[in-house]
Amino acid sequence: MAGQAELTTSPDMTAPQLLAYIVAALLIQLGLGIAYALSRRRGETLVPAAAAESAAKTPPLAWQGWRPFRVARREFEDARQCQCSFHLEPVDGVPLSPFKPGQFLTFRLQVADGGAPGSERTIVRCYSLSDRPDPRAYRITVKRIPASADRPELPPGAASSHFHDCVREGAAIDVKAPSGHFFIDTDPNVPAVLIGGGIGITPMMSMLRWCLAEQPERTLHLYYGLRCGEEHAFKPVLEDLAAAHPGFHLNVVYSRPGASDVLGRDYHHKGFVDVDLLRRTLPHGRHQFYVCGPPPMMQSLVPAIAAWGVPEPDIHFEAFGPATVRLGRAEPVDADAALAGAVEVRFGRSGRTLVWDGQDENLLDFAERHALTVESGCRSGGCGSCQTRLVSGSVRYAHAPDHDVAPGHCLLCVGKPASALVLEA
Numbered sequence: 229m230a231g232q233a234e235l236t237t238s239p240d241m242t243a244p245q246l247l248a249y250i251v252a253a254l255l256i257q258l259g260l261g262i263a264y265a266l267s268r269r270r271g272e273t274l275v276p277a278a279a280a281e282s283a284a285k286t287p288p289l290a291w292q293g294w295r296p297f298r299v300a301r302r303e304f305e306d307a308r309q310c311q312c313s314f315h316l317e318p319v320d321g322v323p324l325s326p327f328k329p330g331q332f333l334t335f336r337l338q339v340a341d342g343g344a345p346g347s348e349r350t351i352v353r354c355y356s357l358s359d360r361p362d363p364r365a366y367r368i369t370v371k372r373i374p375a376s377a378d379r380p381e382l383p384p385g386a387a388s389s390h391f392h393d394c395v396r397e398g399a400a401i402d403v404k405a406p407s408g409h410f411f412i413d414t415d416p417n418v419p420a421v422l423i424g425g426g427i428g429i430t431p432m433m434s435m436l437r438w439c440l441a442e443q444p445e446r447t448l449h450l451y452y453g454l455r456c457g458e459e460h461a462f463k464p465v466l467e468d469l470a471a472a473h474p475g476f477h478l479n480v481v482y483s484r485p486g487a488s489d490v491l492g493r494d495y496h497h498k499g500f501v502d503v504d505l506l507r508r509t510l511p512h513g514r515h516q517f518y519v520c521g522p523p524p525m526m527q528s529l530v531p532a533i534a535a536w537g538v539p540e541p542d543i544h545f546e547a548f549g550p551a552t553v554r555l556g557r558a559e560p561v562d563a564d565a566a567l568a569g570a571v572e573v574r575f576g577r578s579g580r581t582l583v584w585d586g587q588d589e590n591l592l593d594f595a596e597r598h599a600l601t602v603e604s605g606c607r608s609g610g611c612g613s614c615q616t617r618l619v620s621g622s623v624r625y626a627h628a629p630d631h632d633v634a635p636g637h638c639l640l641c642v643g644k645p646a647s648a649l650v651l652e653a
């Protein structure tokens with residue numbers, strides 16, 4: 229049976245031998261328990277045992293590589309029309325197998341290249357599934373990323389603009405199977421606290437819709453933090469679900485309500501989703517916490533929930549981009565501190581050897597700063613585009629990556645060297 233060690237005994241075993249077997253069995257069980265706890269959250273360094281256990285808990289990929297889908301329908305979810313849902317049906321017509329609510333899809337997109345007119349480039353991005361499993365279609369919801377007001381010289385988000393401006397009903401799109409380790413626990417007896425900040429509401433919608441359909445008796449608390457009513461996605465559906473399910477407690481939190489937003493009608497609390505609010509509104513008892521939101525929310529709220537006394541295995545989180553979340557009791561060993569000094573990193577394809585001096589967040593930033601072209605996609609350990617063979621040396625991760633890294637390989641976008649490296653890339 230997966231996850232359980234098998235021990236054999238012989239009839240002529242002596243008492244000390246039997247004792248040794250019992251101790252060995254207990255130690256193996258303890259080890260498996262620790263590995264399970266580690267794999268349930270992402271706030272620490274990847275270790276092989278956690279990776280193996282995590283892989284065992286994650287369903288196998290529904291298909292390998294890219295599968296063509298067609299956009300059956302698209303609809304805006306907010307008044308400002310910045311968050312658009314896309315309903316995707318498989319071109320081959322084969323029913324979709326269920327995914328774990330909270331998982332994401334990976335997309336390959338041909339987008340206009342800002343440089344030469346008419347030219348295109350391929351980019352890879354991840355988007356969470358925003359509805360419960362349905363054998364006919366998937367739904368994702370994409371927030372448009374406009375050009376920054378502070379830095380108008382930078383372009384708007386490439387993939388999100390492409391989705392909003394170019395991916396019409398009927399369009400074909402290449403999709404990788406649902407994946408990721410951020411998904412809801414299936415124990416209906418433990419109440420779940422879902423916390424979504426901004427577009428971080430998408431995996432919460434999937435978890436919520438699945439729970440209400442499959443575990444209608446389960447107590448659920450949703451905290452949805454956003455700026456104002458104009459950005460309020462899924463408003464009617466959330467209000468209808470809360471009215472229909474007494475066990476579902478909806479808490480909408482606006483930080484900057486607009487002139488027409490009414491407390492008590494459009495939102496329940498003013499401010500931010502923080503531990504003070506959770507303390508005031510959650511009943512006593514054990515809960516499983518699921519958090520997804522922008523980097524400032526992740527960096528403050530996740531450690532604060534741990535500091536409040538929630539056991540770390542009960543805190544699950546996902547960031548939609550590079551965000552370093554550190555839990556106090558499980559602070560990862562900083563990769564730079566683990567290095568005695570600068571180390572050499574050799575990139576095989578270009579034949580260049582560079583010196584890692586600890587300036588960069590990860591090996592991908594390091595390569596790009598030195599004008600090396602390497603494959604990349606989500607930049608957060610999810611899509612596997614930057615996976616490369618590790619010819620020699622070892623790489624550390626601050627968080628276990630979502631992508632299941634192939635043996636002998638590493639991810640550049642979330643990895644730092646733990647020794648001198650030779651990479652195939």
Ligand SMILES: Cc1cc2nc3c(=O)[nH]c(=O)nc-3n(C[C@H](O)[C@H](O)[C@H](O)COP(=O)(O)OP(=O)(O)OC[C@H]3O[C@@H](n4cnc5c(N)ncnc54)[C@H](O)[C@@H]3O)c2cc1C
Nearest residue numbers: 353354355356369370371382383385386387388430548608
């Ligand atoms: C697991 C996972 C799930 C996700 N789920 C969702 C989801 O459900 N919904 C959703 O909307 N998003 C989701 N995301 C985020 C999504 O994958 C994309 O990161 C997001 O849409 C932005 O991508 P983009 O191509 O539009 O922006 P990019 O082109 O990647 O740009 C991002 C930002 O960088 C700026 N920029 C561009 N060029 C430069 C430059 N040269 N220097 C500095 N800055 C620059 C842009 O102005 C923009 O602000 C998820 C991410 C992950 C990892």
